[in-house]
Amino acid sequence: MSFLRIENLSVAIRGGGPLLRRVSLEVAAGEVMALVGESGAGKSMIGKAVLGILPRAAQITEGRIWLDGEDLLALSATARRQRIGAKAALIPQDPLTALNPVRRIAPQITDRLVDILGWDRAKAEARARDLLGEVQIADPDRVMRSYPHELSGGMRQRILIASAFAAEPRLIVADEPTTALDVTVQKQILRLIRDMQARHGTALLFVTHDLGVVSKICQRLTVLYGGLVLEQTDVRAFFKAPGHPYSAALLAATPRHDDPEASLNPVPEAVIAAAQAEVAAFDRSAPHG
């Protein structure tokens, strides 16, 4: 059985419209699954639902989330929080706000190890030092004593990656981890995430709007529009021949420098209208409102 299995997950605004419409997907250990779509497609919501960090205004209305064979939504809130804390982690989008500006780096990495796994501080710090080495930070000791503002954006994203891997989670959700970074730094960070993921055999849920990035580090992908899964397939097959007109249009909108004419073409209105019609048809057929 896959390490993460999501079954017919629906999320809606409390007293409002749906954000996710019966999304199902599986991610096996060691596998990288991309969640692709434009803003508002609901791709971030899936990761947030899995980690139990949905915004207060949103709630799960239907479906199940199985993590390591355990039905998360059947657990008590405390048990769920504890399971997620021990088995999953997040690489956030914005490295500038994800670290507490008034605390040094070391405790921000080790807190989880001490609080959730019950390690002693010395052991946790040794582990943090190793991890900073693993994310290619040259002098871990200096960085551990630093405050976030003393470090560059790329450096901070490395620290967040180290921190995500610290407790040896078996699932990591990466929520657009490179959109705030320079292109050259993006490449280094993506390589790092891919290497770390492969070495630790972690299941990775990678949220992005950039199909270029997907083609480089993911094995499978799920294309979303309006919270509805339009296509779920293998990366190689997808880039040979996208299975849905909307996916094909999204691919034609992706920047590429090997073939400029085939890149950055806006998604045609007709394709958007068809995708919207598909969402509307789903809502008509679905029993809930």
Added chain:
Amino acid sequence: MDDIYDVQGLRLSLADMARKPLFGPAPRLEILKGPTFRIRRGEVVGIVGGSGSGKSTLGRALVRLLEPSAGTIRFEGADITHLDDAALRPLRRRMQMIFQDPMSSLNPRHRVGQIIAAPLVLHGDDDPRRRALEALDQVGLPRGFATRYPHELSGGQRQRVGIARAIALRPDFILADEIVSGLDVSSQAQVLAVLRALVRDLGLTLAFISHDLSVIRRLCDRVIVLHQGVIVEDGPCAQVFAAPSAAYTRELLDAIPDPDPDQPWF
């Protein structure tokens, strides 16, 4: 006289507040170290570089939101390097800017129509309302958007409002500062398509600042590569992309992830 801009040995330093001692002035941080270039009328120039390359500072110096510490900027032959706000005001209708973050650059308490018409009113346009509605047409937004507030629009639509505001005055020059970097791929493509059409139809002279070479390649005739405040490469897009001469340009090109899993990248 077909140069819109003639920039010579531009230097600009800002106070480095992060290293300010407890007492005394903050040390100066030199951002621009003497770039020299011209922009011809009707040209679409890309300015590319990483964070800290000084590209946004250069842009803000061109439209004189910042004052250079040395060097000269000539705009249509006139030296504007050290002009004060009052002296710049009549020139403003000829140089416009589109900002990176449409959320911060559109006043949240003004309606879209008011935002686009404001510069027209300031410069005494005969019929700002009509001209603002035309500008909405030109960026492909429905005229009904004139009565909406910025927060009611999507990111891509907001950025098109920013473009409409800039073209409404029919300026001689437009600076676009990282205007698609905050958008997702589909809105990015759409905003670029609008800009491409405007360049073609209006013959705009445009400086387009970006950190992404693939975007510049799709839009610009010429590219200036900036690295740590210095121009490392300046040439026609076709030539720079085919045979980059600077190592830094090569690095930027290699960093673009082409959507093709069979192409080695890392």
Added chain:
Amino acid sequence: MHDGRGAVRRRAGARLWLSAGWLTLAGGAALLAPWIAPHDPLAQDLFAGRMPPFWVAGADPAYPLGTDSLGRDVLSRILHGGRIAFLVALIAGLATAVLGATLGLLAGFFRGWVDVAISRLIDIWMAFPPVLFSILLIAVIGPGLWSIIIAIIVIDWTRFARVVRAEAMGQGAMDYVASARVAGRGRISTLVVEILPNVLPTIVVLLTLEMGIAVIVEAILSFVNLSISTDSPTWGGMIAEGRTSVHQAWWVLVLPLIALFLTVLAFSQLGEGLKDRFDPVLR
């Protein structure tokens, strides 16, 4: 829009209407006090002293809210006291807002020496203990309605100036201000057209809070007999007098206290409600 703004709006709506309703009612009644008050607020009737309000046994229907130890009608005194409370709230609140916000806007937007001068003034001003300051002020210019109003303005303008300065500074860093510069808008025009509408909700919230504070300050100064002469009824004065006979006639103390409490609460809630209403994102 299906995104929970509706709920925020409904809540804000109820708050806004309840507080505005109370203020209209109380303000209107205070305004019309000379015509609607059943009795002369100063007329004493020693035979009708300490009459309880209408819901307590032994009440006299001529005095719906009872009388005090001197037989003066409590309802009429609350209505007339309200005139003074609302007058002080309105004049002192508005004047404080205009003075403080103007200085704050100038300091926050122009920065440089303007900011240095105004900020230093605020710092020095705030170092004076406010209660001593107001007592001193009234000792110098003499007690009276205008003394209270001047004391409130002189003490509280810094509250506006500080908050508005910080807000204007934040707004000044936004690109829409740079954009106005690129459009060729002058400095003062930018301040009025671009920045002010964004700072206005904050000013309005502070203003309503300040009106509540003004009502309280007036009551406190009346309570310690530094307000206007004892022949005009004030809420603070009534509370002070009611204190002496609280065991025999609690209503003389409690009823003006309730009027004071509801009015101050309504002012602060009005501000919060207006803030939500002003925000185009929530509207």
